[in-house]
Amino acid sequence: MSLNHDLSDLFKTFAAVMEIKGESVFKAIAFTKVARVLNDMTFDIRTAVEQGTLDGIEGIGKSSRAIIEEFVRTGKSRDFEEVAATVPKGLIPMLDIPGLGPKTIALLWRERNITSVEELTKAIADGRLAGLKGVGDKKIEQISQGISLREQAGKRSGIGEAQLVAHAFLARIRALPGVAQADLAGSLRRRKETIGDLDIVASVTNLQAMESISQAFTRLDGVARVLGQGLTKASILTERNLQIDLRIVPHNHFGAAIQYFTGSKEHNVKLRGLALAKGLTLNEWGLYKAKEYEQAKKETGQPPELEPCASKTEADIYRALGLEYIEPELREDRGEIEAAAEGKLPVLITRADIRGDLHTHTTASDGVNTIAEMAEAAKRLGYKFLAITDHSKSQVVANGLTADRLLNHVEAIHKAAVNIEGIRLLAGCEVDILADGSLDFDESILKELDFVVASPHVALRQDREKATARIVRAIESRYVNVIGHPTGRLINQREGLPLDFSRIFAVAAATGTALEINSGYPRLDLTDTVARAAVEAGCVLSINTDAHSAEQLDGIFYGIQVARRAWVSPKDVINCMTTAQLDKFIKRKR
DNA sequence: GCCGTTTTCGGCCCGACTGTTTTCAGTCG
Numbered sequence: 010m011s012l013n014h015d016l017s018d019l020f021k022t023f024a025a026v027m028e029i030k031g032e033s034v035f036k037a038i039a040f041t042k043v044a045r046v047l048n049d050m051t052f053d054i055r056t057a058v059e060q061g062t063l064d065g066i067e068g069i070g071k072s073s074r075a076i077i078e079e080f081v082r083t084g085k086s087r088d089f090e091e092v093a094a095t096v097p098k099g100l101i102p103m104l105d106i107p108g109l110g111p112k113t114i115a116l117l118w119r120e121r122n123i124t125s126v127e128e129l130t131k132a133i134a135d136g137r138l139a140g141l142k143g144v145g146d147k148k149i150e151q152i153s154q155g156i157s158l159r160e161q162a163g164k165r166s167g168i169g170e171a172q173l174v175a176h177a178f179l180a181r182i183r184a185l186p187g188v189a190q191a192d193l194a195g196s197l198r199r200r201k202e203t204i205g206d207l208d209i210v211a212s213v214t215n216l217q218a219m220e221s222i223s224q225a226f227t228r229l230d231g232v233a234r235v236l237g238q239g240l241t242k243a244s245i246l247t248e249r250n251l252q253i254d255l256r257i258v259p260h261n262h263f264g265a266a267i268q269y270f271t272g273s274k275e276h277n278v279k280l281r282g283l284a285l286a287k288g289l290t291l292n293e294w295g296l297y298k299a300k301e302y303e304q305a306k307k308e309t310g311q312p313p314e315l316e317p318c319a320s321k322t323e324a325d326i327y328r329a330l331g332l333e334y335i336e337p338e339l340r341e342d343r344g345e346i347e348a349a350a351e352g353k354l355p356v357l358i359t360r361a362d363i364r365g366d367l368h369t370h371t372t373a374s375d376g377v378n379t380i381a382e383m384a385e386a387a388k389r390l391g392y393k394f395l396a397i398t399d400h401s402k403s404q405v406v407a408n409g410l411t412a413d414r415l416l417n418h419v420e421a422i423h424k425a426a427v428n429i430e431g432i433r434l435l436a437g438c439e440v441d442i443l444a445d446g447s448l449d450f451d452e453s454i455l456k457e458l459d460f461v462v463a464s465p466h467v468a469l470r471q472d473r474e475k476a477t478a479r480i481v482r483a484i485e486s487r488y489v490n491v492i493g494h495p496t497g498r499l500i501n502q503r504e505g506l507p508l509d510f511s512r513i514f515a516v517a518a519a520t521g522t523a524l525e526i527n528s529g530y531p532r533l534d535l536t537d538t539v540a541r542a543a544v545e546a547g548c549v550l551s552i553n554t555d556a557h558s559a560e561q562l563d564g565i566f567y568g569i570q571v572a573r574r575a576w577v578s579p580k581d582v583i584n585c586m587t588t589a590q591l592d593k594f595i596k597r598k599r
Numbered sequence: 600g601c602c603g604t605t606t607t608c609g610g611c612c613c614g615a616c617t618g619t620t621t622t623c624a625g626t627c628g
């Protein structure tokens with residue numbers, strides 16, 4: 010898929026160059042969107058070009074299509090190279106410095122011949138920025154801090170880490186005097202797998218309290234630095250360099266504010282475009298009649314003196330725009346607004362739909378709880394079935410089971426099942442998919458199992474062709490029910506296998522093999538966009554915890570969130586089947 | 600550059616905060 014990413018990067022850079030050159034911002038926005046669409050794509054762009062299916066994709070117009078086609082054919086774009094040559098390469102990374110934007114970068118380049126972050130650092134030290142119009146001492150200090158911030162920060166936090174910090178701060182904010190309600194917004198509320206910064210919205214019933222809350226927030230425990238603080242808004246950095254933005258609004262505007270702050274930006278842009286087309290205008294204060302809003306009295310930090318069409322709840326806003334309510338996980342501008350307009354949003358899966366976990370470990374391999382303990386924990390979660398799937402022999406570090414040990418373990422599981430009522434125990438195994446796609450046990454062993462998860466653990470740097478053939482071969486085994494964490498990726502740590510998903514989906518759908526959304530953080534594998542494409546291609550999914558302890562069974566929550574972002578309904582997931590349906594699902598393949 | 604149930608031309612989301620300004624530009628989300 011690297012071609013998609015290469016092209017996405019090209020459009021991103023193209024947009025950056027246009028910003029610095031001061032061309033129409035709309036051109037840059039358009040190319041930024043093309044970059045996003047390419048990045049989200051789960052099919053190979055080369056195939057789309059060859060099959061001529063590039064036409065129908067929203068956001069990719071005539072010019073972009075020409076660039077894509079040329080790049081697929083020749084590996085480059087003359088248009089891009091021509092434009093890029095007019096701007097020094099070193100200016101592009103300067104855009105990542107917080108507080109420094111395209112206008113100032115262009116100014117530094119033209120007036121001081123600064124063409125890289127390194128030169129900028131030196132120029133600041135030498136005092137060469139003095140006398141630049143619009144750049145004072147404070148601005149220079151801000152840029153200087155921005156440079157060091159960029160070096161430390163870099164990566165987005167994984168949802169697992171961000172969540173802990175978010176809940177700690179949310180609790181502290183809720184405890185501040187005058188706060189009526191406070192909730193998470195931003196990408197964490199949308200349950201994105203990585204989080205850039207945390208957004209929290211608080212409401213007040215007494216407007217006088219707003220500023221004192223804003224101030225108190227910047228003095229909370231765990232605040233390392235204050236980035237900005239106004240009447241209704243404040244930003245801080247935590248000790249771990251995570252940025253938190255707090256927005257404070259009057260209580261009857263809470264819905265509008267949390268809608269606005271939840272984003273995504275792209276979702277909101279489209280929503281406001283829709284509002285405009287209906288003669289309305291949408292902002293963080295509410296949804297208003299556009300003409301009235303224009304004439305209304307407005308003051309910074311205060312709602313306009315005007316009755317909104319909607320503002321109290323998010324549901325009110327979506328309804329007033331003629332849309333079904335859109336769950337936060339869907340708000341990415343991936344077709345949800347169009348679907349909501351037609352009343353065709355999916356019924357999203359919830360925790361209550363899950364009837365069992367199909368990928369778990371015990372003390373037999375590298376888990377910490379026994380069969381009975383895992384079964385009791387599953388029962389407490391209300392589950393009707395549980396597959397015990399300890400590691401196979403190649404996973405030596407994980408105490409993987411040899412054939413003999415596995416057969417004994419199967420017997421032990423069946424024996425344990427006799428003593429445990431109300432839950433069906435499946436004796437399974439997480440069998441390694443070896444580098445060539447063969448399985449760690451042969452069929453004489455596999456046929457003794459009730460359930461098989463096959464997963465790749467090693468050789469995760471294979472090329473696309475090899476990796477795809479490997480997983481396809483595993484799917485074709487009649488005993489394999491689920492492909493566990495199909496790519497092996499780890500958030501912020503490991504890319505995983507570069508699979509050709511359209512081939513994987515075709516074989517998985519044809520054979521009745523489920524693809525896993527592994528709920529273990531930082532796996533979360535498959536990802537949201539891939540899982541969605543899988544379902545659209547006719548595949549079924551399995552959401553499992555890969556729990557190595559009874560406690561970890563609770564982690565199913567992460568996988569469900571990925572599934573919700575993937576537009577997944579209960580009917581798409583084998584964990585939502587009744588036990589009888591699950592038996593049928595397993596039998597059908599054998 | 601992209602797009603079209605008010606448009607094939609003329610729009611394109613919107614407000615808060617900061618800094619350098621005496622009325623606004625740049626940046627951010």
